[in-house]
Amino acid sequence: MGRFRRFYGEHPLHLLALLGCFALAGAAVLALVPDPSAVTILIWFAAAVIGHDLVLYPLYALADRSLVLTRWVRRRVSSRAVLVPATNHVRLPAIGAALVGLIWLPTISGNGAPVLFFAAGLPPTVDYVSRWLLLTAALFLASAVVYAVRLGRAAVRERSSRP
Amino acid sequence: MTAVEPTDRPGPGTGTDAEGDAADGSGNRHYGFPAPLFRALGRIPVPPPADPRTWRSPLRGRWLTSVLGLVLLVGLPVVILTGLLSYIAYGPQFGQAIPGDVGYLRLPPFDWPTSPSWLYRLTQGLHVGLGLVLVPVILTKLWSVVPKLFAWPPVRSLAQLLERISLLALVGGILFELVTGIMNIQYDYSFGFDFYTAHYWGAWVFIAGFLAHVAIKLPTMVRALRTGAPGRWLHDTTAETVPEPPDDEPGHSLVAVSPSPPTMSRRTLIGAVAGGSALVGVLTIGTTVDALRPLAFLSPRGRSYGTGPSDFQVNRTAFAAGVGPGIGDGYALALRGGPAGEVRLDRAALGALPQHTATLPIACVEGWSVTRTWTGVRLRDLAALAGVPAPATAFVQSLERAGPFARVTLQGNQVLDPDALLALRVGEDAGAMADLSLDHGFPARVIVPALPGVHNTKWVGAIDFRSA
Incomplete structure (x- = not known):
């Protein structure tokens, strides 16, 4: 066992799990090949x-x-001194907008519109870019409101802690 | 902590002498066969991103990765199982699940039940909805382990080499499944291959990677989550946030060797991931809860088809199916399979048969679903009328000429269910009823409890009841 570990680097069960993985993934790939x-x-x-x-x-x-x-x-x-760091108030809405933009990219970019029109009868009349931009604006607005509240509370705290 | 490995000091000219040898001595046990090769690789000074000092976030570490891993350990099996159940729901025993021949790579076959009627709505809603909601968790999990991708030397033993190859199945599998699934539900077919085939085999590659990864990493995850009090890293504010203690994987550690000052706490990060998932959930829920449809304003299936009983999603328009508005003229449904031969019923005759009303969901493989009230003739009444009161299967044909779903075979239980209908009329819940619109399958369509939406054949022209 010790010699196997020194040679392979892990417990034999590690190898067993990986061989199982390669067998299963390999079967799927082989089934796909034709x-x-x-x-x-x-x-x-x-x-x-x-x-x-x-x-x-x-x-x-x-x-x-x-x-x-x-x-x-x-x-x-x-x-x-920085009363309330603003970094996350920019970062988080930006991540949210990017996430939504990524997941709904086929719709926002209009890539899916022709097939959707043909198959589902929904004409490409909706401006998804504007909708996404509005959502982005809403996320940043919400973040800004939270930031303003935190800033206000921090300012009050600072004033009251002064002698 | 920083002097354990030679890769931590990749400065030119230094590192390979006294310091490097010392480091090799202490790190030697981490090299498997052929150790000289791995050690030589490790001695090569590497630029970023292979230099571990590239990774600066003080948040990375086993605890954080394990929290995300635990969420995925619970969530992903649900997505996997519901996906495989969808394959069964399509009826592989009739060769109508895609891909057709999958050997043993499927769940044990069984007759898809008709009760509860919301079964497919639940399983497929979970498959698509939960899959989308987990996207932020998956992306964060990948972010949390990205230093390992660029670690140097890339492998230290044969075990690690094989494990890293298996990670291609895991990471490639999940990304491929997400990309194809997300494109499919938004009608973007720019990949050019058959979605079902690719998504199915991609799923098995992912399952292979996932099972091996869980088997290998589960003990690590449990250990990381048990270290100290549960949630010990959650209470820290940003200012209190410090890196986790280094783990025992020199060179492949998640913990930053030269961390930046923290800009966010772990609880903010986890809260942000949860918030991202919630945001995706809010933008998706409207495709399956009709009252919330306006919330799905970025989804194609959040759109409306006007007002009234026909305002629900159309998977295939009459135009796309090549069905014209004149289809009702001279329409006669053919019922076959009985000893007396074919029975033909025009729409007036169908309307004169005993009518049954059922409130049933229609749920698409794309994840959207909607509940409607349907009125029409029970399929089992039609079977009796055809002279086959206890059919084993029924072969339903649409008047649609071509198209992959122009015909379907229904199981016996799907024909005999008291709520399985050849629907003539549809209405909103407790609302006005109207004849099916042309796009919804006028003159008559099948609606069977818990059947995948696309198998509820529209523009039904003939039903062949088969005894065995």
Whole structure:
């Protein structure tokens, strides 16, 4: 057992679980292979991983880093203490809007509109971009209201704590 | 903590000498066969993002990942099972589930029940609705473990190599399922392949990755959640937020080696994920609760078809089906399978038969559902009329010429259920009734409790009752 662990790096059951995984996934892939669009499906499978790990993730991480950088700059240029940090009041509505925009992208972008019109009889008369922008505005507004309330309460607290 | 591994000090010229050897000595047990290869790889100085100092969030760590993992451990099996149940609901025994031949990669087959009538509405609503609601959790879970993707050396043992390959099935599987599922419910078919086939086999690849991942990581998750008091990291404010103690996976640790000052607390992060899920839920619930339909203002199925009894979703218009407004002229339903041969009934004859009213949901594979009151002739009455009072199956044909759902085979229990109808009229709950509109299947359509929406054949032209 010790020798197996040194060689393989984990308990034999670890290997068993992974062999089971490869057998099952392999069976699914083999069943798919005769399908004429198998290659397209595999390309989309790979694209889903690459699209998330190497495109979407770096994009949102960089966007977020710029927000943190703003916070850093604010603390350098002004010596006034930050009563309530605003970072999350920008970050959270932005994430919410991005999430909704991502999930409903086929509708917002109009990509699904032609098939929807044909199959379901719903004409492309709805301006989904405006709806999404309105939702985004609502999220930021709600965040701003919460921020204003927190700021007000912090100001009151600060004033009352002064001698 | 930072000097355990040579990768923590990738400075040029240093690191490979005294310091590097010391690090190798302490970290040697983490290398499996062939250790010299992995060790040599580990000595190569790497730029970001392979440099562990790239990852700065003080929130990452096993506890956070385990909390998200626990949510997915509860939620994803529901999504998986309801998806596999949907396959059964389509009737694979009649070759009408897609893909057709799946070998053993399906649930044990059984006759899909007709009771409760909201069964398919529940299972498919959960499959689509819960799948969407879990998107923020899945994305956050991936964010929480992203340092492992770029860890250097990429593997330290054969075990880790195999495990990382299996993660392709897990992560690729879930992302592929989300992308295809989300595009399908919004009628975006730019992927160009058959959705059912791809979503089904993609699901099994994901299931494979998911089962192995749970088997391997469950003990880690339980240990991480049990460490200290439950929820010990939840009470910290942003100012009190510090990284979790380093875990025992040098080089592949989730905990930042050089963390930034915290900008949010763990409870804010978890609250934000819950808020994101709630937001998605609010924007989705209207596709299945008719009174809340305006909330689904971003979904195609949040739209209205005007007012009155015909205001519910159409999956396939008469135009798309090639059915013209003149279909009612000279219409006669053919009932076949009986000893006396074909029985033909025009619409007046159908209306003169005993009428039955049932309030039943119609639920689509895309997740939307709606309850309506339907009036028409019981399918079992039609079977008796055809001379086959106890049919084993019924083969229903639409007047629609082509199309994958122009015909369907119903199980015996689906024909004999007292609420299974050939509907002629439809109405809102306790509202006015009207003849079916052309888009909803005039002159007559099937409505069977708990049957997937698309199998409730519209524009029915013939029903063939079969004894065995």
